[in-house]
Amino acid sequence: MSELNQILELVIEGLKMPVSYILNSEKRIFYVYLISSVALAYYVYRNSKKDYSFFKYLFDKRTWLSRSAWVDYGLVFFNGLVKVFLLAPYLIFGLYLSFWVNEFLIDLFSYPTFSLSKTQTLILFTIAITIIGDFATYLVHWTMHKVPVLWEFHKVHHSATTLNPITQYRIHPVELILNNIKGILVFGITTGVFDYLSNHQIEKILFLGANVFSFVFMFWGANLRHSSVKLKYFNFLEYIFISPFQHQIHHSNKPEHYDKNIGAKLAIWDWMFGTLVRSENVDKIEYGLGEVEDKKLGNLWQNLIQPFAGVFNIVKSKF
Ligand SMILES: [Zn+2]
Numbered sequence: 001m002s003e004l005n006q007i008l009e010l011v012i013e014g015l016k017m018p019v020s021y022i023l024n025s026e027k028r029i030f031y032v033y034l035i036s037s038v039a040l041a042y043y044v045y046r047n048s049k050k051d052y053s054f055f056k057y058l059f060d061k062r063t064w065l066s067r068s069a070w071v072d073y074g075l076v077f078f079n080g081l082v083k084v085f086l087l088a089p090y091l092i093f094g095l096y097l098s099f100w101v102n103e104f105l106i107d108l109f110s111y112p113t114f115s116l117s118k119t120q121t122l123i124l125f126t127i128a129i130t131i132i133g134d135f136a137t138y139l140v141h142w143t144m145h146k147v148p149v150l151w152e153f154h155k156v157h158h159s160a161t162t163l164n165p166i167t168q169y170r171i172h173p174v175e176l177i178l179n180n181i182k183g184i185l186v187f188g189i190t191t192g193v194f195d196y197l198s199n200h201q202i203e204k205i206l207f208l209g210a211n212v213f214s215f216v217f218m219f220w221g222a223n224l225r226h227s228s229v230k231l232k233y234f235n236f237l238e239y240i241f242i243s244p245f246q247h248q249i250h251h252s253n254k255p256e257h258y259d260k261n262i263g264a265k266l267a268i269w270d271w272m273f274g275t276l277v278r279s280e281n282v283d284k285i286e287y288g289l290g291e292v293e294d295k296k297l298g299n300l301w302q303n304l305i306q307p308f309a310g311v312f313n314i315v316k317s318k319f
């Protein structure tokens, strides 16, 4: 009987996690974002005049049960393990780093003669972490496209031939580790600077939950970026924010779309560095790396192992 209870407890714990995600405004599957995603998808469905039902449009077997989608699900599971066992113990470095940055600034300039108020800190910190974080994401993503050794790992995200919201997490564990290092650096440095400027106010506001910018981003279809819902924004807005369709163009297998729309939330970096493509200039797209490459990265193991073989070949060709 007690064993049964234990199993039951485990099941309940396991169920609690996704349920708590649904109620957590920082998660993409927060119920408000799910509802807004479906509403936006319905708007696109109505305008595209499909001859099949909305249900089929949302839950097309070819999208959710394709060979490519199974690789996505496999990688989510594998990366979950990497997160728990390899990355979680190091996330605390973000806090250490902010402490060191704060100490460093005090050593360099001594204590500041002014201090930001609580409201000023909240507003400026939210703006700073959004812009710095988004630019850092652009830079890391750009580097992954342009440095051949890193491209071998980033190819895993681009070998998807169908897109569903889970494809967001289809990344090689090496990329997951690099993204986490970037996250720790951005968080640690920005927090340290604001801790210095606000006389430690930052400690109290850090854990207030999702900031207003990520709320807006998630609300306007973050879940649809990896999907077959071609949601475009107004043309002028696509210079400022990356629309779901613009990210789908990033996944296009046409050479003219390679290394374009690299941004995450903001399109301004792509605009500044000449990598922006707006939806109005693109019609039909197919996803992936082209037939030959897609074949090489067709299943989970190929996606995990092949990048190392690719790196080996690049290194070998240099000697
Ligand atoms: Zn990419």
Ligand SMILES: [Zn+2]
Pocket: 157, 167, 168, 226, 247, 251
């Ligand atoms: Zn993507």
